[in-house]
Amino acid sequence: MLAEIHEKLNTFLKGKGLRSTPQRNAIIDIIFESDDHFTADELWERIRKTNSKASRATVYRTLGLLVEANLLYEIDLGEDTKTYDPNFNDKPAHNHLICIDCGKVLEFEDNHLELLNDCLTRRMGFRPKSQSIRIEANCEELRTKGCCQNLIQARIAGKRLPKKR
Amino acid sequence: MLAEIHEKLNTFLKGKGLRSTPQRNAIIDIIFESDDHFTADELWERIRKTNSKASRATVYRTLGLLVEANLLYEIDLGEDTKTYDPNFNDKPAHNHLICIDCGKVLEFEDNHLELLNDCLTRRMGFRPKSQSIRIEANCEELRTKGCCQNLIQARIAGKRLPKKR
DNA sequence: CTACCTGCAAATAGTTTGCAGAATA
DNA sequence: TATTCTGCAAACTATTTGCAGGTAG
Numbered sequence: 001m002l003a004e005i006h007e008k009l010n011t012f013l014k015g016k017g018l019r020s021t022p023q024r025n026a027i028i029d030i031i032f033e034s035d036d037h038f039t040a041d042e043l044w045e046r047i048r049k050t051n052s053k054a055s056r057a058t059v060y061r062t063l064g065l066l067v068e069a070n071l072l073y074e075i076d077l078g079e080d081t082k083t084y085d086p087n088f089n090d091k092p093a094h095n096h097l098i099c100i101d102c103g104k105v106l107e108f109e110d111n112h113l114e115l116l117n118d119c120l121t122r123r124m125g126f127r128p129k130s131q132s133i134r135i136e137a138n139c140e141e142l143r144t145k146g147c148c149q150n151l152i153q154a155r156i157a158g159k160r161l162p163k164k165r
Numbered sequence: 166m167l168a169e170i171h172e173k174l175n176t177f178l179k180g181k182g183l184r185s186t187p188q189r190n191a192i193i194d195i196i197f198e199s200d201d202h203f204t205a206d207e208l209w210e211r212i213r214k215t216n217s218k219a220s221r222a223t224v225y226r227t228l229g230l231l232v233e234a235n236l237l238y239e240i241d242l243g244e245d246t247k248t249y250d251p252n253f254n255d256k257p258a259h260n261h262l263i264c265i266d267c268g269k270v271l272e273f274e275d276n277h278l279e280l281l282n283d284c285l286t287r288r289m290g291f292r293p294k295s296q297s298i299r300i301e302a303n304c305e306e307l308r309t310k311g312c313c314q315n316l317i318q319a320r321i322a323g324k325r326l327p328k329k330r
Numbered sequence: 331c332t333a334c335c336t337g338c339a340a341a342t343a344g345t346t347t348g349c350a351g352a353a354t355a
Numbered sequence: 356t357a358t359t360c361t362g363c364a365a366a367c368t369a370t371t372t373g374c375a376g377g378t379a380g
Contacts, residue, residue: 019334019379040369055337060370076241076299080345081369097286100294108289113281117300120275121262126302129265133298135282137291184354184359205345220362225345245370246344 005032005071012069026052027062031072032086037105039081075132077105095133101142102151170197170236177234191217192227196237197251202270204246241299242270260298266307267316 005028010020030046031038038046044059054062063084066072073087073094085094085107093114097106114131121128142148170193175185195211196203203211209224219227228249231237238252238259250259250272258279262271279296286293307313 017334021335021379023336057338057371058336061335076243097289097291099291106289108285110281110285113278113285116275116278116281117298120273120278121300121302122305124262124271124273125305126262126264126300127305127308129301129303131298131300133282133296135286135291135296136294137286138294140287140290140292143292182359186354186360188361222346222363223361226360 002029002032009066009069009071012065018065022052023054023058024062024065026050027054027059028066028071031066031084035086037075037077037083037085039083041081043084076134093131093133095135097135097137099139099150100136101139102148102153104139104150167194167197174231174234174236177230183230187217188219188223189227189230191215192219192224193231193236196231196249200251202240202242202248202250204248206246208249240297243299243301258296258298260300262300262302264304264315265301266304267313267318269304269315 006025009024009028013020026047027043030050030052031043040056040060040063043063044054044056047054047059063072067074067084071087073085075083075085075094075096077083077096077098087094093109095108095110095113097108098104099106113133117131118128121131139148139150142151171190174189174193178185191212192208195215195217196208205221205225205228208228209219209221212219212224228237232239232249236252238250240248240250240259240261242248242261242263252259258274260273260275260278262273263269264271278298282296283293286296304313304315307316
């Protein structure tokens with residue numbers, strides 16, 4: 001998996017006359033060791049905890065490259081910071097459900113949804129390129145049971161919770 | 166229409182012990198004289214061209230209030246600036262089609278889409294609160310005819326075009 | 331050796347905030 | 356009169372960029 005990604009990036013770099021460097025490789029390893037979403041700053045923090053090192057500037061520059069190479073997808077979670085999504089399958093759809101209670105993000109897919117969007121787009125006179133759906137919702141578990149695992153976990157991890165709306 | 170909005174805001178303000186001021190009223194008048202999307206800065210520019218006046222700080226502060234009062238909706242168009250959408254009907258769905266060629270934004274609605282999203286959300290164990298769909302697409306007119314009215318208009322108006330991807 | 335890459339610090343863009351004086355209820 | 360508002364400028368946050376020295380090919 002990781003080897004595949006390194007190869008894909010190397011092909012991309014070569015095609016552009018760019019180089020493979022220890023920093024770039026370290027950044028990729030850390031990003032793709034999990035498939036979680038992350039922000040530039042979170043990534044930088046994770047890197048500085050390893051024995052590899054890369055400056056903030058390099059992190060930002062590399063993120064730009066990865067997005068350009070389609071190895072990473074930039075998503076909007078309604079915060080003021082960009083969030084990145086490791087994007088393994090070149091899917092044209094990026095659908096997210098965001099829990100208003102705990103900030104948990106779920107990705108989902110549905111063929112009907114994609115087909116319907118596709119039709120609507122064509123009816124409006126356009127050729128669909130990519131689609132992303134963002135659903136904000138309340139946790140049913142929290143509502144019925146009064147507590148929710150995600151929320152508890154988030155509090156333990158000290159994550160900032162969604163600002164109340 | 167405008168009167169209705171002013172009333173809605175006044176109710177909101179009273180409920181919070183806040184005040185009605187000339188700046189706030191001027192900002193509302195300018196926002197709701199059209200139903201176009203806008204950024205904070207565009208709004209500020211439009212205001213300074215009138216005989217009313219309000220500082221950038223006040224514009225930002227008022228935008229915050231309007232969003233809180235549900236008279237305005239904050240949308241993400243993939244740019245680095247927040248965009249606001251006058252939101253007349255308290256619709257829970259905010260769906261946008263963005264033309265990659267000219268940056269034109271179309272709003273659309275579809276009951277099937279909303280229903281489908283609603284079902285998917287519940288199946289995942291959540292109660293839907295709001296949904297927004299963002300479709301990026303190419304202009305069919307541009308592709309087949311080699312030019313597109315929106316693009317021409319955008320160039321004339323000197324708008325910044327979408328960065329190529 | 332040459333062009334690209336990195337790290338630093340300074341620059342930028344968009345937005346927020348503290349404060350003193352002005353205005354509303 | 357007691358708060359709340361406003362405008363200004365300074366602060367802030369996330370991100371980008373210029374530059375001098377380091378490194379891959």
